[in-house]
Amino acid sequence: MSKDICSRGCIAIIAEKPRAAAKIANALSYGRARKVSIYGIPIWVFNQKGREYVVIPSAGHLFSIDTDKPGIPVFEYMWVPRYEVEKGYKHLRKFFSAFSEILPKALEYINACDYDIEGSVIGYMIVKRWGNVSRMKRMKFSSLVDEELRRSFKNLEPPDLHMVEAGLARHEMDWIWGINVSRALMLLFRKIFSEHKILSAGRVQTPTLFEVVRNTIERSTFVPRPLYNVNIYVNLASGEYKLEQGEEHFSKRSDAVSYAKKIREIGYVLVTNVDRRLISYKPPHPYNLGDIQRDAYSIYKISPAKTLQILEDLYLDSLISYPRTNSQKLPSTIDHKDIIKRIASMPKYSSAALKLLKKAQLIPNNGPMEDPAHPAIYPTGEVPKRLSDIHGKIYDLVVRRYLATFLEPLIVESKMVELDALGRRYFLHGIRIYSKGWLDIYPFYNIREKEIPQIMIGDRLKVSRVKIAIAYTRPEPPYNKATLLKWMESQGIGTEATRAEIIETLYKRGYVKGSEATRLGLMVYSAIEKYFSDLSKVGLTRRFEEMLDKIRRGELKREHIIKETKIVVGEAIKRFLKGIEDLDPREIRFLGIGLGGCPICKDPPDPNSIYKFCRIHEIAYRRLIETYNSWREDNIGWKEYLEKVSRLKITGSKVKEVIAYLDKISENRAGSYT
């Protein structure tokens, strides 16, 4: 059977993945392609204008870079089949068998992988291995929709060799940086602890680690400052209401006290404005991957990596569309009516779905984010048979968000009363849901309704109570996997497919635990900061992008930037090797290892510290001193300050250690006088 395929020569169309192959074959053959399985891989065959076409899927990259050279620096590498060098890729073998069966018989080749540099590399490596690159063409499409695929098939482009070169350069530069610095870290670790440990560094993971370290240091050395609010309560017909603050806090207690006294004396606040309006909130955008990873985390505490894995399962079960997308747009080429009709058969969605089916037009509230090949995530309409608890939760989010984006806006009635209390502004804010709209089916926003009675401009509201409340400045929040993902997105590092996994790598290596950088994470940070600081910055990705763009435009040669990368990395490795050559494992100052160091943690002292504190304890100590100025203005003595700050939960852990140490030495001193 499969022997007949391409027996008289054919045109081989290479797709990035089986799903895409099916869509491409169907679109180009108008549904007449014949599906055949060889070595367990589905391929599609069809004839057109007397020629035979065979669509064969890959499964992403079939080849990867590897080396057989140990040690550093390492610049010799080659492209090899993935299943030979990476664990867990045995399943790729059958794709190799399929390609090696068909491609040598083909006369021409069309690379129909996603139109980006990675897709160019995937198709190119396959044609290079089993075909002939000089007889290769490129299909350029921006989505896997029938018309778009047919259009690009009619307008085949010449081979995209510049894009291939850019893709190869990306792989090689990442490999050179990543492997060399990872090995350097392991070498250093072995030298210090005489122990082997798998460590790693890379263009994406290292800036992410640095961000966690920065946040950890910022939070652990945080010292709160006091703030004072004057809370005013008023009596209205329906009871007592607390007014909302409309001005900055008082930073001095005495100012708050004298202001509160005046308010008590005058006894009322004046209504200066009443603003009643209906506020309309558009439905949420269609999901891209990051959106649903955040939702799954905030609603169910499911990690981004787990969410992606579940989305992949749902995708392979034909329940949802392609999940690794950055798009927040749903094109009108999708038959939404049909999908919603089928969703309506599931009881928990039927009322929202039926509401939508009554609409004359279905228009999603598309968001700004785009993707070069795929639309936003949507349900296919296929009704799931049985889903595990967690699969059910993720599927439910996809369906709800999908229905919501077509629904009517949420309308909230807002009543904002503005008050003047001796020149300071306060508010009373009433809120009521006027029309739930999309919130019914997507109820993940908490709107706290609050009724307030009829109030007119010029009314004097009687003050019932005035209270002074102390508040504190707050540290920046700790990271979790979802907010770290968001940070990576905001910096433009990593891709939809890799961000969650790279975050897991930081945990797996032991660099991060919970929401904090570990001691190991701090050591890796210091070593990279000292020897490979380029790799710690997001700017390296920007430089990569600029260089890759130039290669794509034919303005720069891959060989040129690879040579340059080798020089830069080679010199850094040279400095590193020299730096650790005559290293005494007991005293590595930049890593915080040494004798007679910080009296709190034994790390080497900061040369400018009078107490011989280490770098981080010294930062904590200085912030403690600095922040005291704010407390002293409130006539709070040093001792009382330390006592108060050490009892506050938001005070950084390193600050508390410094306070405990200062306490201890002052006790000792006091003891020595008696």
Add this chain to the structure above:
DNA sequence: GCAAGGTC
């Protein structure tokens, strides 16, 4: 064994 990037 180390990256980041595809996808199963």
